[in-house]
Amino acid sequence: MVFIFGVNFNEQKLVKKALQSFYALGPQTADRILAKYSIFPGAKIGTLPPKTLTALTAELSTMNIESDARRVLQDNIKRLRDMGTYRGRRHAMGLPVRGQRTRNQTQSARKLNKVERWG
Template identity: 40%
Template sequence: MARIAGINVPVQKHTVIALTSIYGIGSTRAQEICAAAAVAPDAKIRDLTEQEVEALRTEVGKFTVEGDLRREVSMDIKRLKDLGCYRGVRHRRGLPLR
């Protein structure tokens, strides 16, 4: 398995689909990453060379993903709760938000 951003991406899937298994990368961003790294989006991860995988790692590293993104989101929610604003109160009570 190839490790990108600290995650083992599935090797049997196409590059675009495999990249979406990383938290913070959706299909649009995965296509942008493939284009920037000059990797075919329909190529399977197991068929990529080490240089192509390294190019993907470099491009993914430019974005906030996985643990850093989760921490950022949780800190934003904590800040809203501490402020006591409407959204923070809704978060605290486990109610739906806008």
């Protein structure tokens, strides 16, 4: 098991997939990090030297990921709701926010837009 930024990963896991498992880290950011540290895209975590693992952990600690990114997202939604914008009201009602159809198939929007309701 390899320990990166508070998470244990199996030694056979690809480095790119391990990076993408963190909230707010997508494929492009993972590719950018791999290029920065000259890591082959097909490399596995178990093959990385300890110095590179330390550098990866240091890089991740400077980024807004996991709880920081979730908090920023919730703050943005709260700001929209406080201003009373259309998007903020749609978030508050649990309806689709980006113009999707509401006549049918709003269940996924109701699942994804779960935020506390206005008083």
